[in-house]
Amino acid sequence: MRDFVLKRVVAVIIPFISLYGFYVILHGAISPGGSFAGGIIVALSVIAFATIFGLDRAKEKLPEKILVWTDSYGTLWYVLMGLVGIVKGVPFLSNRLAGINLGVPGTLSAGGLIALIGIGVGIRVASTMITLFFTMMEEEK
Amino acid sequence: MKIRNLIFLLIILLAIFTMLIAVAELPPYGSPDNPVHNMVTERYINKALEETGVNNIVTAIVLDYRAYDTLFETIVLFTAAIAVYVTLKKAKGSEGGE
Amino acid sequence: MPAVITANLPVFLIILPLIAAFILPTIARRQRLQENLLLVVGSLGLLGAGYLVYLVMHGGISSVYQMGGWPAPWGIELQVDNLASFFLLVVALIILPVFLYSRRNMAEEVGSREKVARFYVLILLLIGALAGMALTNDLFNVYVLVEVATISCVGLVSSRNHPLSAEAAFRYLILATFGSALILGGIGFIYIITGHLNMGFAAQELVQVWQYRPHVVWMALIFLLAGFGIKAALFPLHLWLPDAHSIAPTPASALLSGLAVKGYLICLFKFFYRVAVPFLLQELAIDKIMKWAGLLGIVLASLMAIRQDELKRRLAFSTVAQIGYLFLGASLMNTRGLSGTFFYLASHAVIKSALFLSAGMMISVTGKKKVSQLAGIGKKMPVTTAVFTIASLGLVGVPLFSGFVGKWYLLLGALDSGDFLSALVIIAGSVLCAAYLFPVVRLAYFEPAEIKEAQDPGIPQKLALVFLAVLVVLLGVMPGIVLELANRAALDLLTP
Numbered sequence: 001m002r003d004f005v006l007k008r009v010v011a012v013i014i015p016f017i018s019l020y021g022f023y024v025i026l027h028g029a030i031s032p033g034g035s036f037a038g039g040i041i042v043a044l045s046v047i048a049f050a051t052i053f054g055l056d057r058a059k060e061k062l063p064e065k066i067l068v069w070t071d072s073y074g075t076l077w078y079v080l081m082g083l084v085g086i087v088k089g090v091p092f093l094s095n096r097l098a099g100i101n102l103g104v105p106g107t108l109s110a111g112g113l114i115a116l117i118g119i120g121v122g123i124r125v126a127s128t129m130i131t132l133f134f135t136m137m138e139e140e141k
Numbered sequence: 142m143k144i145r146n147l148i149f150l151l152i153i154l155l156a157i158f159t160m161l162i163a164v165a166e167l168p169p170y171g172s173p174d175n176p177v178h179n180m181v182t183e184r185y186i187n188k189a190l191e192e193t194g195v196n197n198i199v200t201a202i203v204l205d206y207r208a209y210d211t212l213f214e215t216i217v218l219f220t221a222a223i224a225v226y227v228t229l230k231k232a233k234g235s236e237g238g239e
Numbered sequence: 240m241p242a243v244i245t246a247n248l249p250v251f252l253i254i255l256p257l258i259a260a261f262i263l264p265t266i267a268r269r270q271r272l273q274e275n276l277l278l279v280v281g282s283l284g285l286l287g288a289g290y291l292v293y294l295v296m297h298g299g300i301s302s303v304y305q306m307g308g309w310p311a312p313w314g315i316e317l318q319v320d321n322l323a324s325f326f327l328l329v330v331a332l333i334i335l336p337v338f339l340y341s342r343r344n345m346a347e348e349v350g351s352r353e354k355v356a357r358f359y360v361l362i363l364l365l366i367g368a369l370a371g372m373a374l375t376n377d378l379f380n381v382y383v384l385v386e387v388a389t390i391s392c393v394g395l396v397s398s399r400n401h402p403l404s405a406e407a408a409f410r411y412l413i414l415a416t417f418g419s420a421l422i423l424g425g426i427g428f429i430y431i432i433t434g435h436l437n438m439g440f441a442a443q444e445l446v447q448v449w450q451y452r453p454h455v456v457w458m459a460l461i462f463l464l465a466g467f468g469i470k471a472a473l474f475p476l477h478l479w480l481p482d483a484h485s486i487a488p489t490p491a492s493a494l495l496s497g498l499a500v501k502g503y504l505i506c507l508f509k510f511f512y513r514v515a516v517p518f519l520l521q522e523l524a525i526d527k528i529m530k531w532a533g534l535l536g537i538v539l540a541s542l543m544a545i546r547q548d549e550l551k552r553r554l555a556f557s558t559v560a561q562i563g564y565l566f567l568g569a570s571l572m573n574t575r576g577l578s579g580t581f582f583y584l585a586s587h588a589v590i591k592s593a594l595f596l597s598a599g600m601m602i603s604v605t606g607k608k609k610v611s612q613l614a615g616i617g618k619k620m621p622v623t624t625a626v627f628t629i630a631s632l633g634l635v636g637v638p639l640f641s642g643f644v645g646k647w648y649l650l651l652g653a654l655d656s657g658d659f660l661s662a663l664v665i666i667a668g669s670v671l672c673a674a675y676l677f678p679v680v681r682l683a684y685f686e687p688a689e690i691k692e693a694q695d696p697g698i699p700q701k702l703a704l705v706f707l708a709v710l711v712v713l714l715g716v717m718p719g720i721v722l723e724l725a726n727r728a729a730l731d732l733l734t735p
Contacts, residue, residue, distance in 0.1 A: 029195040034203070068264050075219050076261040078212055079254055086243065090308055092250040093208045095193060097308035102194030111195040114204045121204075121215055128218040132225055139229045163458035166451075167431060176434035176444065181312045209306040209315045213371065213383040216257065220364050220387055223264070224394030227357045228405060 010052045017045035025122035029111045035118040039125025046130050055137045067131050074124030081117050245294065249304050249319050252287050252327060253370045256280055260363035267356035274342050277359060281335040284366075288324070288331035292724065295324040304374075311437050318376035318438075322581075322728035326373035326505050328721070329585045332710060333497050333592050334366055336703035340596050341490040344700060347603065348488040350400045358398045362494060365391040369502040378426045378436045378514070381506050385422060389415045389470065392499050395491040396483045407482040414469055414479045421466030428459035429514065438513045449519060457523045460515060464525060467507040471500045473566060474536030477559040484558065485551035489599025492551065496558045497592035501584050504565055512732035517572045529570035534664050536563025541671035548609045550598050553675055554591070557634070560668065561587045567661055568649045574729050576652025581725035583645030586633065586714055590642060593630035593707035597623045600700060604693045610679050615688030617680075622695045624683045626704040631676040633711040636669045641714030644722065 025038030050058035085094030096102060100112035109115060168175045189201040203211050244251065259280045266272055294300040304317040317323075345355045368388040375381055393415065397408030430436060432452050433444035449456045465476070472480040484492050511520055520526045537560050544556035565587075568580030600623050601616055602608055617624040633640035646665060653661040695701060714721060 028200050028204075029197055031197065032199075034197070034200050068267075071219065071222055072261045072264050075212075075215050076258065078215060079258060079261070082208070082212065082254075085307070086247050086250070089243065091305055092247065092254075093212070093307040095205050095208075095307065105190055105194055105196055111193055111200070111205070114193065114195055114200065117204055117208070117211075118200070121211070124215055125218060128222045131222045135222075135225050135229050159454075160458065163428070163454040166453075166455045167428075176432055176448070177430070179434040181435065184313055205307065206309055206314050207379075210377075210380055210383050213368075213380070213387055216364065216367070217383065217386050217390060219261075220361070220390045220394065223357050223360050223364070224390055224397070227354055227361065227394050228397040228408065230351075230354060 006052055010048055014045045014049055017048065018042055021045065021126070022122075025118060026108055026115075028118045028122075029108075029114055030106055035121035036125055039122040040129055042122070042126040043129030043133075046126075047133050050133065050137065055134065059134065062130065064134070067127050067134070070123055070127040071131060074120050074127060077120035078117055078124075081113050081120070084113065245300065247304075248287060248291050248294070248300065249317050249323070249374050252284065252291065253367055253374065255283060255287070256363040256370065257367040260360045260367065263356050263360045263363070267353045270343075270352060270355070273356060273359060274338075277338045277341075277363075278335075280363070281331075281338045285331040285335050288327040291319070292324045292328050292720070295319065295321060296720075296724070303376075312435055312440050315375075315377045315380055316437065317374040319374065320728070321724055321731055322505070322509075323373045325581060325585070325721070325724040325728050326501070327370060328724070329501070329588050330366060330369050330373070330498055333494070333588055334362075336596070336706045337362075337490045337493055337592065339699045339703035339706070340493075342699040343697070345488065345490070348400060349398050354398065354400075358395070358488065358491070361391040361394045361398065362491070365395070365494065365499060369498055372502045372506050376438045376509075376513075378429060378438065378441060380436075381509070382419070382423055382426055385470070385503065385506065386419060388499060388502060389419060392483075392495055395495065396487045398491070399486055399488050401486060403482075404486050407479075407486045411479040411483040414476075418466040418469035421462045421469070425459045425462035425466060425510075428455055428462065432456070438509065442514050442516070445514060445519070446516060453523070456515070456519070457525075460511070460520070460523060460525050461528075463507065463510050464528065467503045467510075468532070471503040471507065472559050472562050474532045474540060474559065474563055477536070477540070477562075480559055481547075481552050481555040484555040485549065489596060489603065492555075492599065493592040493595040496555065496595055497588040500558065500562060501565075501588055504562075504584065508569060508732065511569070517733060521572065526570040526572060529566045530658075530661065533563040533565075533567030533570060534661065536560060537567065537664055537668040538671070541668060541675065544675040545671070547675075548611060550602065550608065550610050550613065550679065551595070553610065553679075554594050554598060557594075557672065557675065558591060560672070561591070561634070564646075564649060564665070564668065567665070568652060571649075571652045571656050571658065571661070572733075573652050573655050574726070574733055575648050575655055577729035577733060578722070578726040579645055579648025579650075579652050581728055582648060582718065582722055583642070585721055585725070586641035586645045586711075589707055589710045589714065590630045590633045593626055593704065593711060594634070596700075596707065597627040597630065597704055600696055600704070601627075601693075604696070610682065612689065613679070614682045614686035616693060617684040618688055619693040620695050622701055623704060624680075626708040627683070628680050629708045629711055631680055633715065634676060635673045639712070639715050641711050641718070643715055644718045 021038050021041030024033040024041055025035050028034035082093040085092055085098045088098040090097045095113045102112045103109035189198045193201040193205040195201045259276055300319055302319050304319055306315045349355050349358050365388055368384045371384045393408050393412045396411055397404050429441055432448050432455050433441045435441040469476045484496050540556050540559035544553050547553040564583055565580050568576045607613055633642045636642040636646040650662055650665050
């Protein structure tokens with residue numbers, strides 16, 4: 001784990017992995033991929049950091065409290081987006097029916113609530129993967 | 142032990158045989174007149190862009206037509222994280238023993 | 240009540256426990272707040288389920304709820320009918336006492352505060368999944384809900400602060416995952432030959448295509464029976480249950496035995512009666528498999544229960560036997576048999592939660608796990624033992640207690656279809672049930688006390704136990720509305 005080359009390479013590469021993950025999450029509506037795949041890519045960047053630099057430094061960067069919050073409120077966000085429909089007087093999880101502007105197809109805003117839900121799901125998937133990895137690493141020690 | 146293994150082998154062979162019979166009856170793979178190519182897929186393919194504003198039909202199905210399933214799929218992940226936490230986090234004073 | 244709430248009541252009942260589950264981990268350190276939140280969820284759930292029953296009985300709510308406004312074959316719909324409202328009412332009736340019982344009572348069995356909070360989260364997620372199962376009308380949705388329920392059940396079993404809990408949970412996880420795979424396979428077979436995921440549409444197609452592909456349909460139904468059979472502990476597939484249910488923390492045992500297995504059963508009944516028609520089940524001899532598994536389960540699991548000396552294991556084996564009754568009733572394919580099954584499902588849910596909660600209370604107060612060590616506890620813990628006795632009488636099927644009504648209808652159903660063997664086994668099962676429960680009661684009341692210091696639990700726990708005992712008696716004396724709902728649900732399922 002004390003390999004100089006690995007540390008340098010990972011330090012350079014991690015921001016790009018993260019960025020690519022967020023790219024995949026945001027472009028779920030217009031290209032292959034989506035929030036599940038993107039979330040896992042984001043999580044992979046953190047997992048790579050934790051395997052190379054150690055669990056303690058990873059936990060310094062990303063404290064457990066933040067993970068608990070993203071874990072919980074990521075899914076709550078999905079339910080809240082669903083409640084938008086009920087507030088507007090149409091069924092749960094409605095999108096076009098709720099009078100949401102569907103945006104221009106092919107751009108990032110396409111799909112109205114789909115884009116917003118996708119971001120929530122992406123963050124949620126990432127934080128679950130990181131939580132699972134951290135908990136299991138702790139068990140190893 | 143030997144006889145037990147033989148019985149298991151027979152059961153497994155029987156299961157494989159029945160499953161092969163069932164699989165042989167399935168509609169041919171990729172054929173255009175399969176039952177799955179019905180009005181459901183037709184509407185997804187023809188109207189997804191208009192009805193959801195999304196080019197990626199998979200995303201349209203996952204996050205709009207069948208968004209309720211996806212809600213529970215994210216909850217599956219949430220449940221898994223919580224269950225792993227409950228299983229692996231040791232309570233103070235009860236180390237070891239598993 | 241505002242129209243928004245009335246129209247969206249089914250959705251609110253599903254997302255209410257889920258929202259609470261998402262909030263709980265962030266307030267993991269504030270125990271009092273958590274417990275009050277749980278009580279609020281439980282009471283609101285009971286109110287909502289009661290109101291839903293009222294609406295369904297008086298036709299005040301549309302029977303189909305389209306998620307996202309997409310009509311049936313394209314989107315997912317909820318079916319708000321008698322069966323759904325019936326099962327929601329059962330769930331709501333059980334969770335309120337379970338929440339009351341777990342007030343200020345969990346740290347010993349589960350561990351630190353963070354873990355207790357997660358334990359509550361798993362319970363809430365399980366309830367959300369069960370509410371979803373009651374209402375869903377979509378094949379793939381069933382699978383997703385089954386996954387949520389399975390993982391939370393495994394988590395509940397492994398949350399016990401006990402060396403053996405991880406092992407029991409692991410065995411449960413392996414078998415339950417295998418069951419999930421079978422269920423997914425069955426759903427896949429049905430989808431590939433019908434082209435629909437909506438139950439109603441799939442049923443229409445299945446009636447037409449089953450003649451051309453009988454083996455596929457047979458395979459799909461066998462996969463579903465085996466998959467749900469593993470999860471609901473159908474007799475030869477029950478191997479995981481005694482360990483898992485006896486090792487779980489007490490409120491979790493009550494929920495797992497009382498509700499979780501029933502949720503899978505409700506799903507199985509939806510597949511068998513709503514997707515496949517009863518005629519098809521008889522044609523493919525599925526009902527015979529169900530009947531024999533049920534008969535064997537009643538007799539053999541009861542005999543195994545008699546041999547157990549550990550109280551919670553004895554109750555767990557008893558659950559396997561009672562599940563046998565439910566499968567037997569469902570295989571009779573007539574209205575009285577099926578409505579008896581539903582009523583028995585409700586009554587067993589109430590009784591088994593009462594039994595597990597009172598037994599768990601005796602065990603945690605005295606520290607003694609075995610039946611023979613609990614002699615004379617009736618004098619030290621009068622309320623707990625009284626509740627245990629009432630629930631035992633109910634499970635045996637003594638008149639004026641809830642088990643009697645269910646068994647009576649099952650018996651009538653068996654006689655309606657001229658099945659004297661089943662009728663005989665139903666009666667014999669009661670005798671066996673008395674043989675494994677009454678010794679506990681006899682030891683508790685009529686033997687000299689071995690236990691020095693033991694007393695009844697605090698007020699919330701007492702309230703919870705008494706609530707369940709009152710339910711057992713109420714369901715037996717005036718089954719009224721629950722029986723009516725069960726009748727209607729059975730009629731709905733049997734008349735296509």
